[in-house]
Amino acid sequence: MTKAKRILVTGGAGFIGSHIVDALLAAGHQVVVLDNLTTGKRQAVNHSATFIEGDVRRPEDLQPIFDHGLDAVFHIAGQASIRLSFTDPAADLGVNTLGTVNILQQCIAHRVPRLLFASSMTVYGNTEINPIPETAPVNPVSNYAVTKYAAERYVHIAAARADLGFDFGVTSFRMFNVYGERQSLTNAYQGVFAIFLGNLLRGEPINIHSDGEQSRDFVHVSDVVRAWLLALDQPASHGQVINLGTGQGVSVNQLCDLVLASAGKTRANHPVIYHPAQPGDMRRSTADVSKARTILGWEPQVRFEDGMAATIRWAQEISKTQDS
Ligand SMILES: NC(=O)c1ccc[n+]([C@@H]2O[C@H](COP(=O)([O-])OP(=O)(O)OC[C@H]3O[C@@H](n4cnc5c(N)ncnc54)[C@H](O)[C@@H]3O)[C@@H](O)[C@H]2O)c1
Missing domain, CATH: 3.40.50.720 (NAD(P)-binding Rossmann-like Domain)
Known part of the structure; x- marks a missing residue:
């Protein structure tokens, strides 16, 4: 060491x-x-x-x-x-x-x-x-x-x-x-995944800015x-x-559907509201992580599906016991 x-x-x-x-x-x-x-x-x-x-x-x-x-x-x-x-x-x-x-x-x-x-x-x-x-x-x-x-x-x-x-x-x-465990589920200003998750757990509508086809890594x-x-x-x-990053893009619409699916829901039974794009919104962004690989010998290891599932389990657990 x-x-x-x-x-x-x-x-x-x-x-x-x-x-x-x-x-x-x-x-x-x-x-x-x-x-x-x-x-x-x-x-x-x-x-x-x-x-x-x-x-x-x-x-x-x-x-x-x-x-x-x-x-x-x-x-x-x-x-x-x-x-x-x-x-x-x-x-x-x-x-x-x-x-x-x-x-x-x-x-x-x-x-x-x-x-x-x-x-x-x-x-x-x-x-x-x-x-x-x-x-x-x-x-x-x-x-x-x-x-x-x-x-x-x-x-x-x-x-x-x-x-x-x-x-x-x-x-x-x-x-x-x-994204991941401990990201605030109640801060509406940062972290789109945690915002959607918090909305779902509290039974609130999910708000999407722009057409939802913008992607994030x-x-x-x-x-x-x-x-x-x-x-x-x-x-x-x-x-x-x-x-x-991971190099993998996920659109905000896909993210919304995945979060809803975690509770067995779809847009048919949970409100999703579209709003105009916010100032500063970016359209597409995925990372080229070759440099981290070369310099640090680093590779992202958590697949989005797995990390998302773990984060959802954590969020469900804490939302039962406390206000996050
Ligand atoms: N979460 C992301 O996706 C992401 C992506 C790129 C960069 N970042 C950067 O990474 C850092 C951490 O982000 P995070 O997602 O953990 O957010 P976070 O809000 O949970 O963490 C920021 C921390 O900084 C503290 N802080 C804020 N202003 C301060 C001040 N004036 N003096 C001392 N402490 C102060 C906050 O209380 C908080 O604990 C931030 O600088 C953010 O801009 C985050």
């Missing part, structure tokens, strides 16, 4: 972050979580991690953690809703871009050798190229994608600075549609977590931007 590290996970109370925290602890690392609990939940944070309630927009919340010494930072905290990036662009910019700049400044001041960043496939925007390799031109079509792309560039420009005086290994993951959270952990100790990933 590699040497245990002291690692800060921002956003470690959220969906993806909490799974990464569990995996880092299981691998023997020491984990500090910083999260302001806007969408994250305190109870999602593993008891073996140190939890600090704080905000990436506030350098004074970050500094004491960095003063204590860190071997790596997993910067996952973010405003993850495309819709909210239009209703409150300043907040989106503050969390996603300024928050990342603050993390970077601390990493540089404290010579933290490793930073992994949660970027997004939305940076590609609408493209004719599918599956999309990392070399495809970026063309953000949402405010969210702009702030994520800006943050990603800040990260890689900082790491390439000749005047840093230390080796700063950074990696950005352009994650496609991550759904990657299970366990596959995503594995890639992040592989990258931690893989120097070949330093300075790299890496897609995480």
